[in-house]
Amino acid sequence: MMESLRRRFSDRLKKINEFFHLLRKSLGYAPRSALPIVLGVIFLDSVLIAATPLALRGAVNELAGHAAGLALGYVALYVVLEAASAGGTAAFINRSYARLEYGVRYMLTTQAYHHLLDLPQATYLTRKVGQLTTIVGKGLQGAVSVQQALIRGLLPAVLQVLLVGGILFGTVPPTIAIIFVVFVVFYGVIFRHNLLLIMAGQRECVSADIEASALATDAVINHETIKLFGAGTELSTRIDAAYSSSRDRWISYAGMTAKSFGQTALVTLTCFGVALYLTAEQTLRGAMTVGGFVMVSAYFLRLIEPIRFLFGGVGRLAGGLVDFQQLLGLLSEPVELETGDPVLPGNGPLTLEFDRVAFAYPGRENVLDEISFKVPAGRAVALVGASGAGKSTIARLIFRLYSPDRGAIFVDGVAIDRFTPAAIRAAIAIVPQDTVLFHDSIAANIGFARPDASAAEIDEAVCLAGLAPLIERLPDGLETIVGERGLKLSGGEKQRVAIARAILKRPRLFVLDEATSALDSATERTILDNLARTTAGVTTIMIAHRLSAIRAANEILVIDHGRVVEQGNHAELLVRDGLYAHMWRAQTEHS
Numbered sequence: 001m002m003e004s005l006r007r008r009f010s011d012r013l014k015k016i017n018e019f020f021h022l023l024r025k026s027l028g029y030a031p032r033s034a035l036p037i038v039l040g041v042i043f044l045d046s047v048l049i050a051a052t053p054l055a056l057r058g059a060v061n062e063l064a065g066h067a068a069g070l071a072l073g074y075v076a077l078y079v080v081l082e083a084a085s086a087g088g089t090a091a092f093i094n095r096s097y098a099r100l101e102y103g104v105r106y107m108l109t110t111q112a113y114h115h116l117l118d119l120p121q122a123t124y125l126t127r128k129v130g131q132l133t134t135i136v137g138k139g140l141q142g143a144v145s146v147q148q149a150l151i152r153g154l155l156p157a158v159l160q161v162l163l164v165g166g167i168l169f170g171t172v173p174p175t176i177a178i179i180f181v182v183f184v185v186f187y188g189v190i191f192r193h194n195l196l197l198i199m200a201g202q203r204e205c206v207s208a209d210i211e212a213s214a215l216a217t218d219a220v221i222n223h224e225t226i227k228l229f230g231a232g233t234e235l236s237t238r239i240d241a242a243y244s245s246s247r248d249r250w251i252s253y254a255g256m257t258a259k260s261f262g263q264t265a266l267v268t269l270t271c272f273g274v275a276l277y278l279t280a281e282q283t284l285r286g287a288m289t290v291g292g293f294v295m296v297s298a299y300f301l302r303l304i305e306p307i308r309f310l311f312g313g314v315g316r317l318a319g320g321l322v323d324f325q326q327l328l329g330l331l332s333e334p335v336e337l338e339t340g341d342p343v344l345p346g347n348g349p350l351t352l353e354f355d356r357v358a359f360a361y362p363g364r365e366n367v368l369d370e371i372s373f374k375v376p377a378g379r380a381v382a383l384v385g386a387s388g389a390g391k392s393t394i395a396r397l398i399f400r401l402y403s404p405d406r407g408a409i410f411v412d413g414v415a416i417d418r419f420t421p422a423a424i425r426a427a428i429a430i431v432p433q434d435t436v437l438f439h440d441s442i443a444a445n446i447g448f449a450r451p452d453a454s455a456a457e458i459d460e461a462v463c464l465a466g467l468a469p470l471i472e473r474l475p476d477g478l479e480t481i482v483g484e485r486g487l488k489l490s491g492g493e494k495q496r497v498a499i500a501r502a503i504l505k506r507p508r509l510f511v512l513d514e515a516t517s518a519l520d521s522a523t524e525r526t527i528l529d530n531l532a533r534t535t536a537g538v539t540t541i542m543i544a545h546r547l548s549a550i551r552a553a554n555e556i557l558v559i560d561h562g563r564v565v566e567q568g569n570h571a572e573l574l575v576r577d578g579l580y581a582h583m584w585r586a587q588t589e590h591s
């Protein structure tokens with residue numbers, strides 16, 4: 001019994017701590033200059049609101065006593081206080097609050113997107129893009145709701161409760177002031193209880209939302225594949241199911257908030273009724289003035305407003321906290337480490353060395369097993385082998401998208417983990433196996449490799465990549481927009497954009513991962529000749545299935561099950577009559 005009480009108490013304490021932690025975090029995103037101004041104006045507004053019923057009481061009492069001069073003075077004061085609060089401070093709060101809110105939106109959006117871009121590759125392989133963007137969008141809105149509920153709901157309510165409480169204790173009989181305290185305490189207890197319950201309900205709704213929108217975004221991204229496989233109906237059914245589960249959860253959540261709203265309305269009305277009854281009774285007995293009655297009723301009515309805002313805001317606050325919590329979770333995921341030297345020394349072609357490198361993707365068997373090889377500066381080395389042998393994985397390790405589990409990789413004799421990933425990536429260019437382009441112009445997609453490149457340099461890269469005939473044919477030339485992920489270009493055209501981009505970068509190490517696999521033989525020959533000229537003197541790693549594309553390499557490494565099983569130039573490997581010779585015969589015999 002004691003143990004279960006202790007556990008319940010510590011659970012509660014944990015939840016309350018978590019709640020305050022989130023509140024503190026959300027305030028952390030408020031611009032420093034805006035927050036004190038907003039808080040100052042809210043304080044002033046609360047003082048005005050608390051003082052107004054006092055002036056009203058004075059006006060009613062003096063009117064009842066027919067003291068014309070004093071009565072008019074109180075009426076004037078009442079009007080001025082009302083106008084100052086309703087017109088002046090309220091407008092100023094809106095204006096200064098906008099600076100705060102948009103400041104938070106800016107800080108959080110930019111921080112969230114910088115963070116997403118800095119997350120390691122592995123994170124993207126386990127999450128859907130729609131999931132990440134929904135978390136950012138909802139989290140941002142959540143932080144704004146939390147701030148709003150706090151700064152425009154909770155804070156004025158607390159300030160007014162304190163001020164009104166103080167005034168009531170000084171001006172009306174204690175029984176009435178005690179009703180007020182009972183009201184605030186009941187209110188507080190229900191508020192806290194409901195907030196925790198509603199947060200739990202919201203959490204379920206939000207995760208259903210994120211799941212549904214991740215599924216829908218994934219479907220939209222893959223719309224072409226869905227059409228090609230006639231899977232539209234199946235996907236629509238799954239999207240329907242996901243959204244209907246989210247709808248059902250939101251409906252039951254709305255029931256929960258309505259119940260909480262009902263409870264608080266009951267407490268408010270009961271306390272209001274009892275307080276007015278007691279005040280009326282005291283007034284009839286002559287213990288209070290009519291002005292005092294009007295004042296008490298004005299205080300309760302005035303308190304109902306911020307309190308209603310607060311209650312109406314419980315759902316928003318709870319929802320905001322849950323969404324914001326999800327975003328904070330994402331923001332706390334570790335980013336790629338940027339420790340190490342930010343620049344690679346020298347500027348010539350790099351030497352590259354793999355020394356007994358072993359690597360496995362998380363939860364998978366070893367892909368690379370004790371791989372060792374060396375590429376001297378300015379030489380071209382080809383990696384060949386069966387599909388899934390681990391060739392692209394070697395490229396990913398060079399780019400530091402992953403780190404070896406054992407062994408080490410060196411550039412110019414220095415271990416690559418001595419440099420930041422950005423430093424390594426700045427020195428290398430890749431033509432990847434699958435080219436994905438930005439929804440932008442061809443020029444922008446090529447220039448992306450080197451934003452300071454001149455138009456003449458982009459034109460040169462376009463020619464070397466064999467893109468010139470295409471550009472001439474297109475009405476908008478280099479300014480042609482390539483569509484979502486480059487969908488308006490053919491596979492071979494996209495690949496040539498990627499080649500132009502890599503050429504423009506003028507790297508110290510080229511990685512060509514199936515760089516010409518989507519091209520016809522004649523175009524491949526021309527581009528390979530151009531590439532040979534461009535990469536002459538630059539260290540190059542070529543990965544290819546079509547052996548004709550790499551036969552000129554200085555050295556060819558045959559990879560099998562994550563190991564280098566043969567090594568030599570084309571002629572040497574043919575003489576050796578091993579796996580390479582077998583692959584070569586298989587390809588030439590069929591052509």
Ligand SMILES: Nc1ncnc2c1ncn2[C@@H]1O[C@H](COP(=O)(O)OP(=O)(O)OP(=O)(O)O)[C@@H](O)[C@H]1O
Nearest residue numbers: 125361362364367386387388389390391392393394
């Ligand atoms: N992100 C990943 N997570 C888990 N396993 C992966 C991941 N990427 C690749 N693999 C697995 O690692 C192995 C090697 O993949 P890799 O892409 O290096 O092969 P490859 O030799 O380049 O193949 P291909 O010639 O078909 O491109 C494959 O079995 C693949 O399924």
